[in-house]
Amino acid sequence: MKRNYYNFHHTIFQEAPVCKKVVIWNFLDFGHVNFVHKRSYKYVKVLAKYGNATFAEFGVNHGLNRFFPFTLRHVMWHQFVPPDTVMHISRTPFGTYSKVIVKIREFKRDNKVFTRIEHSFYLHLPFFLLPFKKLVKWYMEHWSALLWEEDLAMCLRRQHALDKGFKDAPLETLPFVSEGLAD
Ligand SMILES: [Fe+2]
DSSP states (O other): OOTTOOOEEEEEEEEESSOHHHHHHHHHOOTTHHHHTTTTEEEEEEEEEETTEEEEEEEEEOGGGGTSOOEEEEEEEEEEETTTEEEEEEEOTTSOEEEEEEEEEEEEETTEEEEEEEEEEEEOOOGGGGGGHHHHHHHHHHHHHHHHHHHHHHHHHHHHHHHTTOOOOOSOOOOBOTTSSOO
16 A cells, blocks of 8 residues: 555544443443444444454445435554553444544543544545545535434433443343354
8 A cells, every 4th residue: 555545534532421441341342333333334333343443344325315315335454552542443344444543531620530532534536536525525514423423422411421330231242143253
């Protein structure tokens, strides 16, 4: 892959009044995608998982799905790099690759714990999308806001349960599939 392979870069920030481990759990819990993010994903299948690395297939309901139902298949390598980074690389339906680096930082404001999430998106847009970079940026903002609305609700509820003294559940529930490498 060429050094300057990615021809589009965009950064999106999110913030929540929850601790870092709740946000990391949300990134590693692939199970919830099949239920909580039904608007955006038709399915996720975890094909293999070794340590902090996961290989998965996503059926993505793109923005026009409301009018023309179709699902595009993305294959993704996803890895948590302790203590505060999640990285993933996907093969897109255009045959190109996209890379996302997520930095997760906990901080205090007015003596309250918050976590800030910085998503750096690197895409290789096919030539026919290059004139529409502004539209792609708008679409990514819209897509991220939709997902974040659902993830934030989960994170807040989880933080609330932890604050009430509930024991933490296992880190993730994986929808393993028979065609994958994992048992
Ligand atoms: Fe999520």
